[in-house]
Amino acid sequence: MTEDMANQQQETRTAGPVLVTGGTGKTGRRVVERLAARGVPVRAGSRGGEVRFDWADESGWEAALRGAEAAYIAYYPDLAAPGAxxxxxxxxxxxxxxxxxxxVLLSGRGEPRAVVAEEALRxxxxxxxxxxxxxxxxxxNFSEGALLDGVLGGELVFPAGSTAEPFVDTGDVADVVVAALCGEDGxxxxxxxxxxxxxTFAEAASEITRAAGRDVRYVPVTGPAYAAMLxxxxxxxxxxxxxxxxxxMLLDGHNATVTEGVEQALGRAPSPFTAFAAEAARSGAWDA
Incomplete structure (x- = not known):
């Protein structure tokens, strides 16, 4: 294949414009950055941005979608939530x-109620x-999400017990999303x-302690105690x-396995938690 033919194929497979819901969120922001780097026109939808998009206000959805070729859907608060x-x-x-x-729809792993929402969209x-x-x-989630305050305070209070979780890097998620938005393999x-x-969450806390140079320990709590804390x-x-x-439900053990999903979609291994922790520490995410 000649270079011109390869460029033409890439052009025909690249989507645009693309609506990214939750365009300032953990995955949405990274999807926007990656699409822009490819030269794909992007609409970063958010409640307060130039492209107005609010999951609580359906009246603005048509304007955000009109003329778009593709859309990334990151529903808030969760696809398993009532009303999703x-x-x-x-x-x-x-x-x-x-x-x-x-x-392209972001969903939860091992969430039966989220599958109901997936099928409704389909x-x-x-x-x-x-x-x-x-x-x-x-x-x-440990560096820019709900668990950040716990890391900064030295105690990760969460109802996970000793269940292990295969934490995934949002950069990997964004790469898979962008490949799908642009019509590539997968x-x-x-x-x-x-x-x-x-x-386990205790092991994740230990990894963060080593990377950040600050003591972080995991404190398990029951579900009702966590709800009361929130x-x-x-x-x-x-x-x-x-x-x-x-x-x-998510941390009852049924998700305590790793998959080859990132490698199958991208042809490379997923990023390890150790690399995430090192980068978060270098970026100052856990500075006091």
């Missing part, structure tokens, strides 16, 4: 009516190509993404209860 199937059905109908031809989206990315816990499939090894921080009672129930 209805939201996915509505989004799918609007995307179909706007002529969006490729959808049924409503018509002929659009749907790729589902079922992800393990993000490693970045588009239209279901990808189950994990990191390369299992760690409520004490101002999380609505119903949401706190849902999150505690969700984590109890």
């Amino acid at each position: 199937p209805e939201a996915m059905a509505a989004f799918g109908r609007i995307a179909r009516d706007c002529g969006v031809r490729r959808l 049924a409503a989206a018509g002929n659009a190509e749907l790729t589902v990315v079922r992800s393990a816990f993000f490693a970045q 588009a239209g499939q279901v990808h189950e993404l994990t990191g390369p090894r299992l760690l 409520a004490g921080y101002g999380v609505p009672e119903a949401e706190a209860g849902f999150l505690a129930e969700l984590f109890a």
Whole structure:
């Protein structure tokens, strides 16, 4: 194949414009950066950005989707949450009516209720190509998510017990998402993404301690105690209860395996937790 032919093939496989919902979030921000680096026109949807997109306000979805060729769907708060199937059905109908031809959905690994939402989107989206990315816990939850305050305070309080989890790097998730958005190998499939090894939360805390040079220990709690703690921080009672129930289900051991999803989608091994921790420490994420 000549260079001109290769460039032409790459051009025909590159999507654009692309709507990225949650465009400022952990995965959305990285997807936006990678698409922009490829020269793909991007609409970074968020509640306060230039492209307005709010999962609680369906009235703005059509404007965000109109004219888009593809969309990355990162639903808040979780695809297993009440109302998620209805939201996915509505989004799918609007995307179909706007002529969006490729959808990539972020989902949870081992979440039966999330599968219901996946199927609602699939049924409503018509002929659009749907790729589902079922992800393990993000490693970045410790550096820019809900667990960051615990790391900074020296205690990771979480209802995981001694269950191991194959934490996945959000950079790997974003790479798989972008490959699917751009119509490369793996588009239209279901990808189950994990990191390369299992760690308990106590082991993750030890890895962070070594990388950050600060003592971090894991403190296990029960689901009800965790819900009460969230409520004490101002999380609505119903949401706190849902999150505690969700984590109890996800961390009952059924997800304590690693997959080859990243390697199958990208042709390379997933990033290890050790590399994530070293990079987070270098970037100052855990500075006091």
